[in-house]
Amino acid sequence: MASPDQDLAPALDKDGVRLTVEDLLATVTLTNPAKRNAQTPALWRALAEAGRLLPGSVRVVVLRGEGQSFSAGLDRRMFTPEGLPGEPTFIELARRDDAGLDATIAEYQEAFTWWRRTDIVSIAAVQGHAIGAGFQLALGCDLRVVADDVQFAMRETSLGLVPDLTGTHPLVGLVGYARALEICATGRFVGAEEAVASGLANLAVPAAELDATARDLAAALLAAPRDAVVETKALLRGAVDRTYDEQRAAERAAQARRLRDLAGLGE
Numbered sequence: 001m002a003s004p005d006q007d008l009a010p011a012l013d014k015d016g017v018r019l020t021v022e023d024l025l026a027t028v029t030l031t032n033p034a035k036r037n038a039q040t041p042a043l044w045r046a047l048a049e050a051g052r053l054l055p056g057s058v059r060v061v062v063l064r065g066e067g068q069s070f071s072a073g074l075d076r077r078m079f080t081p082e083g084l085p086g087e088p089t090f091i092e093l094a095r096r097d098d099a100g101l102d103a104t105i106a107e108y109q110e111a112f113t114w115w116r117r118t119d120i121v122s123i124a125a126v127q128g129h130a131i132g133a134g135f136q137l138a139l140g141c142d143l144r145v146v147a148d149d150v151q152f153a154m155r156e157t158s159l160g161l162v163p164d165l166t167g168t169h170p171l172v173g174l175v176g177y178a179r180a181l182e183i184c185a186t187g188r189f190v191g192a193e194e195a196v197a198s199g200l201a202n203l204a205v206p207a208a209e210l211d212a213t214a215r216d217l218a219a220a221l222l223a224a225p226r227d228a229v230v231e232t233k234a235l236l237r238g239a240v241d242r243t244y245d246e247q248r249a250a251e252r253a254a255q256a257r258r259l260r261d262l263a264g265l266g267e
Contacts, residue, residue, distance in 0.1 A: 005029060011053050017046035024059045025218050033067020038075040039133045041087050044111035047137075051114030059226055060218040061115065063141055064125040064211065071134030073155065105164055112140040112166040118234045121221050125214035126150050127207050136167030139174075142233070144200065145214050147207035152190040152200065154183055173240060174199045231258060 005020035005027040012019035016032040028050050030037035054061070065071055075084065083089035093101060115122040124138040127147035132155045138144055154171075156163045163171075163184060172180045175198045183190060192204035205213045221229065231254045239247050260266045 012046065012050050015040070015042040015046040017043055017050055019050040019053060021055060021058060024057060024222055025215075026054055026058045026061045028061060028063045030063075030065040030071055033065070033069075035075065036067065036069035036072035036129060037065045037134070038072055039137070040075045040078070040084055041108060042084075044108050047111035048114070051110075051117075054120070056119075059120060059229070060221050061120050061122045062125060062214050062218055063115070063122060063137070064214065065127070065134075067128075069128035069134075070124075070126040070130045070150075071137060072129040073132030073134050079159075109164070109166050112137060115140040116142060116237070118230055118237070121229065121233065123214050123217055123221075125210050126152075126201075127210055129153075131155055132163075133165050136163060136165040139167040139170040143202050143217065144195075145210065145217060146192050146195055146201040146204045147210045148192045148204050149207055150192045150195060150201075150204070152183075152195060153187055155187045157185055158187040227261060228258060 005018070005022070008020040008022055010018050010020050013031075016030060016037065018029045018031050020027050020029075028047070030043075032038065032043075077084050078087075078090065081089065081091065083092075088104070093104060096104065121143070122141040123143045123145060124141035125145050126138050128149055129151050130138050131151070131153045135152050135154050138152070154163055154167070168180070168184075171183070175183070179198060182188075190198070190200065192201065195201035196204050202217075203213070235247075235250055235254050238250060242250060257266065
């Protein structure tokens with residue numbers, strides 16, 4: 001798959017992650033297609049760094065992967081006794097005390113959390129395999145556009161593990177508890193048609209049209225006033241934790257802020 005950002009000077013290009021910024025739009029690309037964009041702690045640190053490097057002017061971030069797969073999950077070397085050079089093995093992690101292990105996993109999770117920041121809208125453009133950590137990375141984004149060959153799967157349970165890279169909360173929110181449990185516990189593949197029907201994906205397109213479709217969606221998002229999008233995103237994200245009356249009140253407060261800003265009466 002050709003890279004739409006390859007002609008731009010990258011703000012970050014390391015450990016399988018490239019960040020480019022084009023005015024209000026940023027693109028984060030996974031750049032190890034030979035390994036189907038397998039994920040490592042170094043890649044997670046680079047993804048977290050990309051989030052920290054985003055200029056304040058950026059409004060939309062597109063996440064994509066080079067090659068035939070978005071991300072086929074963890075680098076298999078992480079499951080071997082030798083592990084990855086310079087990284088703790090699973091056995092070494094297991095031997096840490098609760099606080100140490102919790103801190104390590106929390107650091108890994110930082111690569112998956114910043115995509116839902118209120119000041120940006122993030123779009124995952126997903127083709128081919130999005131397995132385990134790849135599935136959870138796509139779930140970290142606000143929106144998902146998928147190619148018609150997409151194959152989502154949550155394989156952690158079949159390995160004796162649990163999904164721990166922040167994917168469980170958005171998955172339940174998108175498809176409900178029962179479907180989420182079934183997807184995670186069986187580890188089965190979810191294709192494009194089911195992904196759209198169940199709410200996992202916003203739309204599916206032929207693979208050759210994926211990047212253009214993601215950019216078209218980004219352009220549509222950028223056409224709306226930034227402050228209105230930011231307020232709306234915050235309003236919708238908080239809705240699940242509010243009662244109906246609390247959400248009504250939140251709508252009134254948000255609209256009051258917008259009206260005052262439009263009238264030049266904001267703080």
